[in-house]
Amino acid sequence: MLQNSALTPEIEEWRGTIRQHALDCGLDFFEVIYELVDYDEMNMIAAYGGFPVRYPHWRWGMQFEALQKQYSYGLAKIYELVINNDPCYAYLMRCNPLVDQKLVMSHVYGHSDFFKNNSWFSHTNRKMVDTISNHAVRIRRHIDEHGQDAVEEFIDVCLSLENLIDPHLPYFSARAASPEVDQEDTSSGKPATRIPARPYMEVFVNPPEVLAREKEEILNRAEDTQKFPEHEERDVLRFLLHHGQLRRWQRDVLSIIREEAYYFIPQGMTKIMNEGWASFWHSRMMTRKILDSSEVVDYADHHSGTLCCSPGSVNPYKVGIELFRDIEQRWDSGRHGKAWESCEDLHGKTEWDDGKRRGMEKIFEVRKSHNDITFIDEFLTEDFCDQHKLFNYRYDRQMGQYVLDGRDFATIKRTFLDQLSNCGRPRIHVEDGNYCNRGELLLQHVWSGTPLKLDYARRTLENLYRVWGRPVHIETQIDGKTKILGYNGSRHDERTNA
């Protein structure tokens, strides 16, 4: 079906040229393998989340249909698709004109560099293409054994809980590395630290009262740690994997969903930076090196198309590229740091230039160590907000729509960071795996000021129950009061905390 995905000689030649330009710019990327595909293959791969092979599931079909329709009605088309893998795989649309292929190839080298060097990607699986097709094989095997309906239904259950993972877990490798947690140690209650000694020395080396005291201490400690889990567990999926009432194949499905969720999470954490970085480089390479004069108009049209903003949402491409450009400029002229900030002379500010030209160095440093939250936190300045007309909005209940709320820098920044925190999802952890001492599960929604969507929360609890096998609860706030929502397999309830 993939008829011939090899590049045409013309594109192949440009690939070499662009690759060399990218290297000259200082980009350090995984090798990129480009494939030329038709629009429906492109849509198919996009529907599969970028991978050529996935396990059978209706949602790929749903996404595919949506993409096909968008494409055929001319509403949207996918320009670029790139997978974080070593080597990187990227897809070019066969019907695109050459100028678009050049743009996409330059853009993709930016992404590939980002994947390779940004530290938030450092723990991602670089052989994910293989891993994901292995997942497909495993799930197909379960389907053969248990039927498509059963497996698909359980996948839906898992997907409902998919976002209950700890985005920072991969960076604490000690915890991540040991998936099989030993819970045995503390409960054994073995005797206190008795030091071997000759019988006549025994009372002196191991005084009985000390031993008794130590033993008591250990018992006390054991009682303290009876809390289960010992610490709040943000990786709810792992907790369910170990302690949920699951059959073997279900456990395998859940572990697959969890692994894929972890793979995708750095992309959610660095959306603005990643797109900004790639756009920064495609723009620079295209305008300085690659473009033919006959292509300028088309390029400008497509470039502005990717950066355009609809009101009421922030286009990550736009914010990202402008921030990188802003950083480059500020560090080129030394417009940062204490001296700059405390300067109150307007003329001095407009003329400010320390001549150090450290901009390029700085943006490479930024792309290495930041994620979207720290990026916005550190580099979104008041000047930038003014220049790019950022505002914050809220929902006006009377008007029944979103209205512009203001242009106060502090508020904008706080709202922006709120939006980005935990990838815009509620923060939820396992509070108690033995709630009410009845083996029930209590999750805790860490209150950040925004309530949960309650109908969804209730239906999610139903799915959680399927995995946990005993009644499940979540503590959250509703109308300013702390409430516990519960589901016991047949009935929902809602009560205030006892």
Add this chain to the structure above:
Amino acid sequence: MRKIDPDTNRFRNIVRGKIRENLKQYISQGEMLARQGKNVVSVPLPQIDIPNFRFGSTDQDGVGLGEGEEGQPIGGEQALPGPEAGDQPGEHILEVDVSLEELAEILGEELELPRIEPRGTESIEVEKDRYTGIHRSGPESLRHFRRTFKAALRRQIASGSYDVKNPKVIPFREDRRYRSWNTKKVPQSNAVIIYMMDVSGSMGTEQKDIVRIESFWLDTWLRSQYKNLETRYIIHDAQAKLVDSHTFFHVRESGGTKISSAYNMAKDLIQKEFSPQEWNIYPFHFSDGDNWGGDDTAQCLKLLEEDLIPASNVFCYGQVKSAYGSGQFIKDLREGVGQNDKMLLSEINSREEILPSIKTFLRKGC
């Protein structure tokens, strides 16, 4: 077959499950159905959204970018126009377009309608010649130059007489290739629907709506079965008139009712335009069952028995309940021609009965 097709089919089946559940209420709400452009009906269907713990959308503030004053409403929450596939399901309703063919299929499945067979054994098959074949002999006017040239070239290369430096290709007699025809039998599948409606004073808006909705679905089903579907619309009170579809559904006359006038007109129409040998003929007549007294009903029965029923695949009569009509006509038909297999009668008392009525009319599949 694409790799993703099984997933797409699965999704469609889930969605169709939804359509099926909604089908009944959906048929009785005619305004949901509109023909848009070319044969496409837009059925808004929710995208399947797996529940998870998420924030209520309207409770969340956000950051935007652009011009505007404080308090000014901003454009709706629209998906980002980016060149990359979004990974966030939008808060939108996905418009799943269902083509009329698909809709008919769903209808067929739901109502367990049989596919309509071509007319019996005596069905007309038309022979069509298509110039798709190649022969070694034929008139010079049909010589296929490229094939001939290729055959000659192949022969010359095989025999070693082809000279690269002097690439002359000379076809011999046996190299010549000619276009020729293949005869195909194409089953004749022309069909005509003749809609007849009583528009006398007693047929109110509700009655016409019922007729309209039912006609839409009949039309949809028959269109899926026949490539070439003609429709004719006849309205009648005491006189019959041939009208276009817009008039058919919107006109409101008043006056007496003489059903035979419509039947006469249908008979003429069939004689003039639609020979029963070549056409599948489906007359549908809707009325509130109130006919002029005297011998008009007898005349109708005579017309049906002698002309209309023999010429038609089936003759369908749907009687819509009305506050004014006596509803006598269907009883007369039942007595007169009720035993005839090709005469289908149905009473439609309310919107809910549209579905069973369609079933009655189309079940036979003839």
